[in-house]
Amino acid sequence: MAETPTRSAARSAGEAAPARARRSRGPRTPRPGPGLPQPPDTAGAEAPDTAVPAAPDTAGTLVGFYRQMLLVRRFEERAARAYTEAKIGGYCHLNLGEEATVVGLMAALRPTDYLFTNYREHGYALAKGIGADRVMAELYGRSTGVSKGWGGSMHLFDAEARLLGGYGIVGGQVPLAAGAALAVSYKGGDDVVMCQMGDGTTAIGGFHEALNIAALWDLPAVFVVVNNGLGMGTAVERSAAEPELWKRGAAYRMASARVDGTDVVAVRDAARLAVERARSESRPYLLEAVSPRLKGHSVVDPARYRSKEEKDALKDADPVARTARRLADAGILSPEDRDRIDAEVTAEVEAAAAFADASPQPDVSTLFDYTYATPVAGEQRRLPADPVFRS
């Protein structure tokens, strides 16, 4: 499961290619067709990298990563509890096991970069800088939530944080991300659009359509497939004819790579490479992060399709424990530090839950507030049969 990344920072630093001038708008030059020689830099994972040489991480940075990962862990555990207490409606998909991927990916983005995610997105919202209280309140469906209670667990949306949505339908976000990247391209800025999705998404048509467009039009988009090995309960090998999902990039001559998603630094490095390439060259990238899902697909899924052996193996793959061990071995995270950080993030999460619990529910009078930009006259809005709205 934990394959080594296909490229290392050292190798990519040594082979840095000159950055192309970024296009701002205008017609795209067609790529050479199959009958023409292929440019050497469009051959998938073998493409030379244009990495930004990274300074070594300070202890503060690494401990900061750990802290964020633990925040996601404790947040998700608290969310699971709240769900079983019926505080959270509908469905609730957790980032448990995905913490290193979440934090590593977000560390590669600037605050001004855009993010699209799927329905497993609480951690991404936290790592994108949205307060735990507003995220938890959204899960609780309260009006103080990121989306005022309208989105719930699966549809967090915060334009200010440039989180352009969690998406509750598989693959729904992928073409949208291509469109947002096209807008960036037209407007001429150097923002990057990152689009996170699960392994199952690679089977849906929108994935193909969006990646084709992104590559064809040189869009500054980084598509990240978080491969946790299971599309709900179906193994990747049983749903993907090419289970090495990063290789799909070759179909679009899109640079692509696979990274160990339990290694926060490796994820950050791989994502930074992809993001900076998109930023400087306006070229899309497909990154696959192999990262376990410690629990079921959602809180209500007992994961009966997993054997005991598989469940036991997950414990070894736990990225939070792994990161703690590594930092301890490196002498930059003492047991006291670990306990202190744990107490701090736990308190933050508890405070978030208390805030959510104390927050008001959306008022029913807001039911029509977000359907149309301007009031729509007539029966669509207030029906004579509906006394609740007769006023």
Next chain:
Amino acid sequence: MTTLTLGKALNEGLRKAMDDDPKVLIMGEDVGKLGGVFRITDGLQKDFGEERVIDTPLAESGIVGTAIGLALRGYRPVVEIQFDGFVFPAVDQIITQLAKMRMRSLGKVELPVVVRIPCGGGIGAVEHHSESPEVYFTHTAGLRVVACSNPADAYSMIQQSIASPDPVVFFEPKRRYWDKADVDTETADWTPLHAARVVRPGDDVTVLSYGPAVKTCLEAAVAAGEEGRSVEVIDLRSLNPLDIETVTASVHRTGRCVVVHEAAVFSGYGAELAARITERCFYRLEAPVLRVGGFSTPYPPSRIEDHYLPDLDRILDAVDRTFGW
């Protein structure tokens, strides 16, 4: 008689259909090993094998398209769409291919495909997971559209749908999956698939509904009864074709009609019913046909969905208003 939940009744119905006809296949996301999100296909892959209960990739359009191909070669695929909102990626195949193949082949091919869709709200799950998309399909000629509301109908209607030579879009009321009732699994003497049923006789007003809202209507009828009003509740069961005779017979008698569904009222199925009843019962009507349903908004947040879904108060209010016209 066996007591079954609605979900288990579907499971038993599917099992019976697979036992009866080796051409019946089940396809969908996580229908096999997992048994489906709602466990409707639980245990079927274990008993019928992976070739008949097929775990597919996440690709609704591809799943329905593949099912069409299978049907063209004589199979009877039953496709599970995991949630109502997930059918939209498959709408292209359903409308442009599934509904049209019989016409296209001038009747030479049959498309015995069943598309099962858990529908409706009431589970706190906002958009994609709480929708009532039935009219997109009732509007499309070439499709049969049915909606079960109780375990006994679930058991029989799924088997009748699988036996149908035409494609059937089969709506399942997801918040009623856990409702229990007696089901006679020994008989096949069922109400015809496309016949409506009077589920509670009454004299003063006819309430028409289908799917998850039928139970709410029955509760409303009980409440109205306590207030001295006799409400007849009809479970339409089939939306296309529509059993208009049962409907008009009732409205001719009562002179009043209220339609109840979860989907938005505007351009909803109730509009079709109101028009047809007006055409057929014009001189018998004491009041216009009233409609109770969802509002023209995206499916609302979990904390206020109870205001969106038709409830007793809104149904009884409409019933009252048919008397005040």
